[in-house]
Amino acid sequence: VMVSGFPGTTDRLRTAGEVRFNFEHYEPLLQHLDSDYAAQIKRATAGNGDAQIRYATILQGVENYEKKLAGDIAGADAIGLDARKADEEKAYRDWIADDAARQARYGAAIRELDAMVAETSRALVVGLRQDLLHRAQILSSARTLYRWAKEHEKPDEDREIGFQDRDRNQIVDRLTQMERRYLPDVDRKLLAAALEEYRQLDAKDRDKAFETALDQIGLDRLYADTKLADTATRLGWLDKPAAAFEASDDPFIKLAVALYPGDIVVEDAKKDRAGRTQAARATYMQGLRAYRQAIDRPLYPDANGS
Numbered sequence: 001v002m003v004s005g006f007p008g009t010t011d012r013l014r015t016a017g018e019v020r021f022n023f024e025h026y027e028p029l030l031q032h033l034d035s036d037y038a039a040q041i042k043r044a045t046a047g048n049g050d051a052q053i054r055y056a057t058i059l060q061g062v063e064n065y066e067k068k069l070a071g072d073i074a075g076a077d078a079i080g081l082d083a084r085k086a087d088e089e090k091a092y093r094d095w096i097a098d099d100a101a102r103q104a105r106y107g108a109a110i111r112e113l114d115a116m117v118a119e120t121s122r123a124l125v126v127g128l129r130q131d132l133l134h135r136a137q138i139l140s141s142a143r144t145l146y147r148w149a150k151e152h153e154k155p156d157e158d159r160e161i162g163f164q165d166r167d168r169n170q171i172v173d174r175l176t177q178m179e180r181r182y183l184p185d186v187d188r189k190l191l192a193a194a195l196e197e198y199r200q201l202d203a204k205d206r207d208k209a210f211e212t213a214l215d216q217i218g219l220d221r222l223y224a225d226t227k228l229a230d231t232a233t234r235l236g237w238l239d240k241p242a243a244a245f246e247a248s249d250d251p252f253i254k255l256a257v258a259l260y261p262g263d264i265v266v267e268d269a270k271k272d273r274a275g276r277t278q279a280a281r282a283t284y285m286q287g288l289r290a291y292r293q294a295i296d297r298p299l300y301p302d303a304n305g306s
Helices: 016-045 049-054 056-078 081-097 100-135 137-151 165-180 184-198 208-225 231-239 242-246 251-294
Strands: none
Touching (some): 016 056, 016 081, 016 184, 056 081, 081 100, 081 251, 100 137, 100 184, 137 184, 137 231, 165 231, 184 208, 208 251, 242 251
């Protein structure tokens, strides 16, 4: 059945700089990382029927997304999106530059938005490699469990989205599903590969506390000494306080505790960038609406998820 409708969200109104970054840098890098990930899964599960079944869903998802990215890039190239956006934006900015009042009203916001696009673009590239650590399912579970404990030190309404009481069943489901998609030897190989990519980051973008803890523990002890591979044990940590995590000898929990402060720093920086970007973009969009009205061309709205 084919049903005509609307996408959940769109990004039609991104700047030329954002479009250029997305198709020249962000999506090609993400496609490269996904392609490598798919190859790593295939190598790690080769000759092991049980492993291939367990990781089939993960592999399919990775390969499907890689195809989606390839389609995005090819589609943008086929319609000359980069040049089209650049031409449209130049016309708008020339219109601003032609009038002193318009410059006074919108000029600062345009400069601030350009600066924020550059700052955010760098953070997005860094974030791609930082997020690779989540490919280790048992480490990702430990981080989720500790974050749950830390968030539950706050009133429910003050917790981050995804860690409120209403989210518990979804987290339980996610932690339970791991038993059907996890093997320690495969997970270890995928973590080792993720660490190779992670270590390509500049030292300032890597988590020193995490790396120190990992060096002290070592990959052998990580998987030999952890109890989190057992589903009942894993789920049992949902009801433990943060202090229990901080006193734990489980190596993956130690890594999760080491990563937490850096995770919060990254999240806070992301929120700060989002706030500053939105402030600049709001004024930028006011100017764009005024420009489109002046040339009698409607401004197509973005879908906003409503």
